[in-house]
Amino acid sequence: MDMKKIESLINKFSTQRDWEKFHNPKNLAMALSVEASELVEIFQWLDFEQAANLQGEKKEHAKQEIADIAVYLIRICMHYNIDLEEAIVEKMKLNEKKYPLFDEQGNKIEYGKKK
């Protein structure tokens, strides 16, 4: 994903509309959670099979909500100069430690050791 291009799109869109003044991270986090709920809304009355197989307009709708979430997420990263890729890689390492794997003898497999 070309982050520079996406950041530039987001930045231009907000600046042209003079919306930067609203984009305090407190507000952006609220807006992100609202978009996350708009994604949840698509699934709220579906069973698992229906959810796994969204089609047509419903899938397009989900795609748009996913994009909205991503835009606010990247906008927050822009505010704090957070490198999203680095943040993800670091967090996955923490998750590896938090949820360790065990070998067949029940010994913990250390992160980074070959598996």
Place this chain on the structure above:
Amino acid sequence: MDMKKIESLINKFSTQRDWEKFHNPKNLAMALSVEASELVEIFQWLDFEQAANLQGEKKEHAKQEIADIAVYLIRICMHYNIDLEEAIVEKMKLNEKKYPLFDEQGNKIEYGKKK
């Protein structure tokens, strides 16, 4: 952002723990919204200045929640074969149409025209 690398990390992490069975999009959307609220929680009692200037542990905490949100978002895209960059670019075009710009004479500036 190297999406193939991130997708590979996410896929490996889930597969090794046999967690794929839980990752129906309905559940993933719920988990995404829960992580979004964990980001909101950091800001809920802060004023705008405090929110704009997170430091130290609080900023690190926000970074981790942002990563968690991104991981679930990418995981949902993987399920539906959604290209996140394309989804963002398309949605930004829709947003341009939804919130048009006007020139100094009050005429709508069409999307794609030079500005």
Place this chain on the structure above:
Amino acid sequence: MDMKKIESLINKFSTQRDWEKFHNPKNLAMALSVEASELVEIFQWLDFEQAANLQGEKKEHAKQEIADIAVYLIRICMHYNIDLEEAIVEKMKLNEKKYPLFDEQGNKIEYGKKK
């Protein structure tokens, strides 16, 4: 439900801790949504049967999250002098109109008519 008693408990708790200054409705709405997500978190990896039959600690946990949601909801009503019972009754009437019933001949059954 004795609303006066509950409102008095909420009011006393906040006042004693000097927390009233944080309780702007913007913050309270954020806190309410965070508590709602803590309830969602209980259910996020459960199937429908597990969700329908919470037991023991999990049920107690859900009960506590439900109470937290109710407290913030009532706190917001207190701020705006909203009568929660009246708000619910009025909204149910709107819902009746939004989702009308039809009789066996396919005619809309008007709200308030006997059914």
Place this chain on the structure above:
Amino acid sequence: MDMKKIESLINKFSTQRDWEKFHNPKNLAMALSVEASELVEIFQWLDFEQAANLQGEKKEHAKQEIADIAVYLIRICMHYNIDLEEAIVEKMKLNEKKYPLFDEQGNKIEYGKKK
């Protein structure tokens, strides 16, 4: 608040539309969080003064979202036979212990002791 009356309204509304089949607590928790976000959405770009002084249509909108949240909350309580008033009172007691008060000498004031 006359809980029996409210429960009866909720029950009748769902039963008449044959929507009970959708009302698994997992789905209801999702729907509750979606309604909570619809309340958050009203506040997301407002400053604290604007948020504290909602008027007219915006206040009416907030009132309706509050009612929607309450309806799903009460619906979940109905599923698990949770007495909402009792749940709130019990949780407030836990909160008193979790956030103890201190007297002027810095000694913890025990819950239930006169203050």
